[in-house]
Amino acid sequence: MPPTYSSSQRTSIAQFVSFTQAKESVAAKGSVNYDWNVERAIDSKRKASAEDSPVLTDMSPKKSRAATVQDQTTSMEPLSPVQDPATAASTFTATEPLSSVQNTATAASTSTATELLSSVQDTATAVSTSTAMELLASVQDIATATSTSTSEQQRVSDVENFLHFVNYVNNFYSSNNTASASTPVQQHLNKLFDTYRDSPQTEPDKILIDGAQSYLSDLSIAVDEVVHFALCDLLDVESIGEFKRKAFVSGWLNASTTTTTTTTTAAATATARPSARTATAATAQQPQPLDTIPRQSAHVSLLRKRLTSDPAYFKTIYRAAFKFAKPEHQRSVPLESALEFWKMFFSAASGGIEWNNGRRGVQWLDLWLEFYETQGKRPVNKDLWNMVGELVLKTKEEPDEQTIDGWRADGAWPFAIDDFIAWDQMDTT
Structure with missing residues (x-):
C-alpha cells in the first residue's frame, strides 16, 4: 500500500520534483x-547532482526554450514602469546594468526562487533607494510564482515574465545610468533633460525635434538666431534638433564653472571699502550652477552679448555652423542655404554682426549676396565659408574700409573673394 501524505507534504514533493x-x-x-x-x-539534491556531474542532464528541452525566450527579449515592449523614469532618475546610485540578473534569467527555469532573488539582491545592494526596493519586490513576486508552478507551461510563462521584467530593468538602468549623478547640479540637469525627452522608452538619452523646439522656446531662442548655434556649440550638438544627455549635462556643468556672479557684483565691489572689497571679490567668483531654465536663459543672454562684442568668439561659432549649413555627408553648403546663413550671421537683427552699416555707408552684406548669387553661383566649401567670415571681420576693423587694396594682399584669399573685390572696385569705378 503506497504511503499517504498530507496536503503540505504533497506540496513539498511537487516542489522537489519541479526543481x-x-x-x-x-x-x-x-x-x-x-x-x-x-x-x-x-x-542537498542539487549538490549531490553537481558532485556526480558538473553538467545538468535531461534539461536540453527547457534550456533550449529558455534560450529562445532570451533571444526574444530584445523585441519585447518594456513593462509598465515601476516608477516614472523622469521621477526616479535622481534616486538611482547604481552605475552598472543588471547583467547578473540577465545571466540568471537564461537559466531561470532550472533555478530556485532563492537563487533568482540572490542575483537581484547582489545588484540591489548598491542601490540605497526605495525605488530599488520596489523593483526587487516585483522580481520577488515573479520568483515566488516560479517556485510554486508545477506545470512546464506555467514555468515557461513565468520565465518569460521574468525576462520581460529584466529587459525593462536593463533599459531603465541604461537610461538613468548617467542620471545617477553624484552632485545635486548633475541631478538637476538630468531631471531637466528628462522633461524634454520625446521618447523616454526608445530614446531615453536624447531630446528630439519636438522636445528641442520646446526647450529652445523656454530659453527664448529662435531657430534662426545666431545664439542658437552658440548653444549648439556649448552643448556639443551634432545635428540640429537633437540634444544628447551626456553632452547636455557636461556642457552646462562646464558653463557653470566658468560663469560667475562677477557682473552682478562689479558695482558693489568697486564702491566697497578696501577692507570689504576682498570679501566681495571672493563672493563674486563663486560659480553659478546653470541647472534651471531661468539660469540657462540668463546665460544665453550673456552669449548674445558676447557674439557681438567678442570677434574671436563670433568667428568660432560661425565656423562651427558650417556642419549645420551643409547637408549630411556633403562637403559643401548649397547656394541657397549659404545665402540664408550669411543673412543670419551678418545681420544684427538675428543676433549676428551687422555687415550692412559700414563706416562710410558701405552695404557689404547686400553687395556680397548680390555678387555671389549672380556671379558665384556655386556651392560653398569650408575654405570659402571660413574666409567670408574673415572678410566680414576685416571690413569691420579697417580704418578706411573702402581702401580694399590695403588689406587684400594680407593672405591667400579664395578666388571667389578676389573676384568679389574686383567686381566691387569695377562697380565703384
Whole structure:
C-alpha cells in the first residue's frame, strides 16, 4: 500500500520534483530526510547532482526554450514602469546594468526562487533607494510564482515574465545610468533633460525635434538666431534638433564653472571699502550652477552679448555652423542655404554682426549676396565659408574700409573673394 501524505507534504514533493526533475519516490525520500524542509532537501539534491556531474542532464528541452525566450527579449515592449523614469532618475546610485540578473534569467527555469532573488539582491545592494526596493519586490513576486508552478507551461510563462521584467530593468538602468549623478547640479540637469525627452522608452538619452523646439522656446531662442548655434556649440550638438544627455549635462556643468556672479557684483565691489572689497571679490567668483531654465536663459543672454562684442568668439561659432549649413555627408553648403546663413550671421537683427552699416555707408552684406548669387553661383566649401567670415571681420576693423587694396594682399584669399573685390572696385569705378 503506497504511503499517504498530507496536503503540505504533497506540496513539498511537487516542489522537489519541479526543481530537481526527480521521481516522486526520490522526492518523498529526500523530503523525509530533511523533515519536509523542501529548500534544504532541494539544495542537498542539487549538490549531490553537481558532485556526480558538473553538467545538468535531461534539461536540453527547457534550456533550449529558455534560450529562445532570451533571444526574444530584445523585441519585447518594456513593462509598465515601476516608477516614472523622469521621477526616479535622481534616486538611482547604481552605475552598472543588471547583467547578473540577465545571466540568471537564461537559466531561470532550472533555478530556485532563492537563487533568482540572490542575483537581484547582489545588484540591489548598491542601490540605497526605495525605488530599488520596489523593483526587487516585483522580481520577488515573479520568483515566488516560479517556485510554486508545477506545470512546464506555467514555468515557461513565468520565465518569460521574468525576462520581460529584466529587459525593462536593463533599459531603465541604461537610461538613468548617467542620471545617477553624484552632485545635486548633475541631478538637476538630468531631471531637466528628462522633461524634454520625446521618447523616454526608445530614446531615453536624447531630446528630439519636438522636445528641442520646446526647450529652445523656454530659453527664448529662435531657430534662426545666431545664439542658437552658440548653444549648439556649448552643448556639443551634432545635428540640429537633437540634444544628447551626456553632452547636455557636461556642457552646462562646464558653463557653470566658468560663469560667475562677477557682473552682478562689479558695482558693489568697486564702491566697497578696501577692507570689504576682498570679501566681495571672493563672493563674486563663486560659480553659478546653470541647472534651471531661468539660469540657462540668463546665460544665453550673456552669449548674445558676447557674439557681438567678442570677434574671436563670433568667428568660432560661425565656423562651427558650417556642419549645420551643409547637408549630411556633403562637403559643401548649397547656394541657397549659404545665402540664408550669411543673412543670419551678418545681420544684427538675428543676433549676428551687422555687415550692412559700414563706416562710410558701405552695404557689404547686400553687395556680397548680390555678387555671389549672380556671379558665384556655386556651392560653398569650408575654405570659402571660413574666409567670408574673415572678410566680414576685416571690413569691420579697417580704418578706411573702402581702401580694399590695403588689406587684400594680407593672405591667400579664395578666388571667389578676389573676384568679389574686383567686381566691387569695377562697380565703384
